[in-house]
Amino acid sequence: MSCQAFSKNIGPALIAWFLLIFLTVLYLVFICWDFSKETSYAFTVCHSLLFFFVVSAFGKATFMDPGYYAMGVPGEKMTTVEKGSPRTVMYKSVDINGVSTRLKWCVTCEFYRPPRCSHCSICKHCIDTFDHHCPWLNNCIGKRNYRYFFSFLLTLTLHMIIVFGVSMTYVLMRTNELSHYKVIIAIGVLILVGLLLLPVLGLTGFHIFLVSKGRTTNEQVTSKYDLDMNPYDRGLCKNWLHIFCTSQPPILNRPNVAEVDMWEISYNGKPIKHRQTSNLRSGSNNYKLSDTFVS
Numbered sequence: 001m002s003c004q005a006f007s008k009n010i011g012p013a014l015i016a017w018f019l020l021i022f023l024t025v026l027y028l029v030f031i032c033w034d035f036s037k038e039t040s041y042a043f044t045v046c047h048s049l050l051f052f053f054v055v056s057a058f059g060k061a062t063f064m065d066p067g068y069y070a071m072g073v074p075g076e077k078m079t080t081v082e083k084g085s086p087r088t089v090m091y092k093s094v095d096i097n098g099v100s101t102r103l104k105w106c107v108t109c110e111f112y113r114p115p116r117c118s119h120c121s122i123c124k125h126c127i128d129t130f131d132h133h134c135p136w137l138n139n140c141i142g143k144r145n146y147r148y149f150f151s152f153l154l155t156l157t158l159h160m161i162i163v164f165g166v167s168m169t170y171v172l173m174r175t176n177e178l179s180h181y182k183v184i185i186a187i188g189v190l191i192l193v194g195l196l197l198l199p200v201l202g203l204t205g206f207h208i209f210l211v212s213k214g215r216t217t218n219e220q221v222t223s224k225y226d227l228d229m230n231p232y233d234r235g236l237c238k239n240w241l242h243i244f245c246t247s248q249p250p251i252l253n254r255p256n257v258a259e260v261d262m263w264e265i266s267y268n269g270k271p272i273k274h275r276q277t278s279n280l281r282s283g284s285n286n287y288k289l290s291d292t293f294v295s
Contacts (some may be wrong), residue, residue: 009122013062013138019196020058020156023189024051027163030185031170038173047162054159057152058137066142067128069117069252071109097231116143116232118218128252132217141217144249150211151244153204160197164190214239 028048036044092103092112103112106119109126113119118130120140129143141149167190174183210220214233219225234242 009135010138012135016136017058019192020054023192024159024163026185027167027189030182031167031189034182035166035170047159050155050159050162054152054155057148057155060148061134061141061145061152062137062139064139064145064148065251066140066146067130067144067249067252068123068142069109069111069113069126069128099225099229099231101231116216116219128249129216130218144251147243150207153200153207157197157200157204160193160200164193164197167193211239211243212236214242 028044028051032044032047036042090105090107094101094103094115096115101115103114105111106113106126108119108124111126113126114128116129117126119126120130120133122133123140125140127140127142129146131141131146131149133140134149137149139145167186170186171183171190174180174186177183178187207217210217214230215225219230225231233239
């Protein structure tokens, strides 16, 4: 991720990292280890491995380029051949799988945004398949890092449920030792994790719904498509496979010299071409629903 795109407001992200690591260390050292003595040490090993996956997904979602489009070439202008008001030429319409979609001219980045692309006012970049800007990661969530963000939510939810359950069991097993420092730590972890678990469960459930429907947070919040008119919905199984079983999209680079006069958009092998009258200096843009914009 570029330094320019990384927001200076890192406070929420630092809090998130601190809570995740601090509470987990307390749990593993003072609660889980004692709990394993009465069950099996394999439990501590397995839970530590789960925590590794949580941190790994969190780190990748935080530091990975989400799909930044570079700024347009200085002086590049939107097309003016269409007749109408200046506002009219800020949009171009294309059909994607039979659904009309508008390409909007980004006045900041100076190019027509590809489908599902949106400009983040915090990161100051257009993001491919923009989902949302997450302050807890201090990064945008887009096409390149969404799978890691979603994996983080799934593993974090499982991790927190286990921590909550084990901590509660640990306290109930030692009700006659409530003044012991380990029990006090367990009660503190239980309360904090319990308070944090509810919003995390809600967010995870929301993104399970979005993935199942082939939507982004941005599309859901803005009601961009009706549930039965979403051109990006491949069906339940294919939507999930698309998130976890497709190749990693490449980093986006827009060449500064090549001129383009056509978008090619295809879904299920059926190309739909849209004549682009402006000179978009963005290389040869071929868009497939399972791929990304590449040069």
